[in-house]
Each structure stands twice: as structure tokens, then as C-alpha cells.
């Protein structure tokens with residue numbers, strides 16, 4: 001039996017950092033939503049107890065460093081499973097981009113193995129296991145649109161944004177999330193974006209209010225480290241995107257656009273400037 005799971009990318013509509021915690025993580029308030037750029041994970045029982053992974057991508061580890069493999073090992077150890085799995089990952093989400101590709105693959109592995117190994121775990125239980133793999137994994141297990149607090153693992157479902165186009169532009173640099181948080185001085189953040197403002201914008205179903213409420217305090221850090229990302233934001237704004245923001249720790253910049261024609265024009269305009277550009281939709 002082959003099991004198939006989609007692993008979509010996320011964007012952060014707002015991301016605020018409240019303070020640095022004693023465990024080294026930062027207390028955050030983020031509104032995240034899924035977009036329809038996705039990796040595809042296929043799982044099957046190899047008939048042995050081996051856990052293995054293959055992929056068409058040359059940019060990711062295939063061993064125990066891969067978050068999908070870590071998810072499989074965690075489930076097997078926690079529930080005393082003696083079956084194995086072979087996973088094939090068709091990687092489409094750019095790596096180390098601020099789009100949570102690795103976290104979404106881990107979430108897809110948790111969901112897929114829950115079915116393949118017939119573990120009968122609830123979504124809440126899978127979210128809890130996901131938090132042991134990474135801060136963004138619980139959201140990727142659940143999907144939709146959510147307010148994430150704590151270090152990102154505490155979730156509250158929110159209304160999804162009005163259906164719109166999302167232009168994603170990934171500059172050719174890899175950004176380490178740990179480096180970005182490490183360079184942030186939480187006490188010196190001048191302007192905090194508002195989680196309650198974004199919640200109200202989503203509840204009202206107002207595309208304009210969602211665009212107005214976009215904000216990410218990690219931008220200051222990444223834009224200073226990589227000025228090319230600031231220039232990319234400027235180009236996206238000049239091309240007429242309705243709202244522009246860096247996703248997560250970056251370096252991907254996204255533009256929200258209400259009309260398909262305009263999204264395509266922005267994509268074409270970006271092409272000379274940035275090689276990796278996608279026009280996708282928000283997921284309801």
C-alpha cells in the first residue's frame with residue numbers, strides 16, 4: 001500500500017517576538033497560513049524494519065538529519081513500532097527559505113505514518129509529537145490559518161485570509177533560523193505588529209486590512225544581514241503588490257495580490273531580478 005501526503009509551505013502574515021526565554025527560544029506571536037506550493041511525500045512499507053528516504057532534490061539531507069526521518073524515528077520509538085518505511089520526497093518548496101518546508105515534511109511524515117502503521121493518533125497528539133521535532137511542526141500538522149504562541153507550538157485556529165494570489169520570491173541565499181533569532185535584540189524592537197489587528201482583519205474577511213496588518217520583527221535582522229532582501233522587497237512593492245513582507249526568518253519575500261493578472265505581471269517583472277519566483281494561492 002502506498003500512502004500519499006501533501007506538505008504545503010506556510011507564510012507568516014505577522015510575526016512578533018515578545019522576549020527571549022531562559023531555554024534559549026523566543027516567545028512569539030505569529031499568524032501563519034498555508035499556501036499551495038507543496039512537497040509531496042509518498043510512503044510505503046518496505047517489508048523490513050528499515051527507515052529510508054529518497055528525493056529528487058540534491059539540497060536536503062537524506063539521513064537522520066532530515067526532519068521526515070526524525071518524525072519516523074520518534075513515532076517508532078514512542079510507540080514500540082517494529083515496522084519500517086520507505087519515504088520518497090518530491091521537494092518543491094525551496095530549502096531554508098522561511099517557508100517551513102522541512103517542518104511540513106515532518107508533519108506529512110507524522111500524518112502518513114499514523115495511517116501506514118495504524119497508530120490511531122489524534123491530530124492533537126500528532127501536534128504534540130511534532131513540537132518535539134521543531135517549533136513550526138505543530139502548525140504544519142494542523143494546517144489552515146492559526147495564531148501560534150509560546151515558541152510557536154501553541155495554536156488557535158483563525159479564519160483563513162480571503163482567497164488571493166501570493167507571489168513568492170526566494171533570493172539565492174540560505175538563511176539559518178537560529179542565526180536570525182540569535183542576532184535579534186528583543187528588548188530593542190521599536191514597532192510590534194499586532195496579532196489582535198490581524199485576527200480582526202481575518203474575521204472581517206478584509207483583504208485590505210490583512211495587507212495593512214502585515215509585519216515581521218525578524219525582517220530588521222535579515223534585511224541588515226542580507227541587503228539584497230531589502231532590495232527585493234522594494235522591487236515587489238514597486239511592481240504593485242498590495243502587501244509585501246518577508247516570511248519567517250527569510251529570505252523569501254511574499255507579495256499578496258488580489259488579481260491574477262497583476263500577480264502574473266509581478267512574477268514576470270521579478271524574473272530578471274530573482275530566479276526563484278512562484279505565483280500561488282492561499283489555501284482555504
Ligand SMILES: C[C@@](CO)(OP(=O)(O)O)[C@H](O)COP(=O)(O)OP(=O)(O)OC[C@H]1O[C@@H](n2ccc(N)nc2=O)[C@H](O)[C@@H]1O
Pocket residue numbers: 012015024025026027028030097098099100103133134135136137150151152177178181182247248249250
Ligand atoms: C522563524 C519561523 C517562523 O515561522 O520559521 P522559519 O523562518 O524557520 O520557517 C519559526 O519561528 C522557526 O521555527 P522552526 O524552524 O521550527 O524552529 P526550530 O527548529 O524549533 O528552532 C530553530 C532555532 O531557532 C531559534 N528559535 C526558534 C523558535 C523560537 N520561537 N525561538 C527561537 O529562538 C532557536 O535558536 C532554535 O534553535
Ligand SMILES: Nc1ncnc2c1ncn2[C@@H]1O[C@H](COP(=O)(O)OP(=O)(O)O)[C@@H](O)[C@H]1O
Pocket residue numbers: 059060061065066067068094095096097098099100101102103105106175177248249250
Ligand atoms: N525535509 C527537509 N526539507 C528541507 N530541509 C530540511 C529537511 N529536513 C531537514 N532539513 C534541514 O533543515 C534546514 C531548514 O530547512 P527548511 O525547513 O526548508 O527552512 P525554514 O526553516 O527556513 O523554513 C535546512 O538547512 C535543511 O538542511
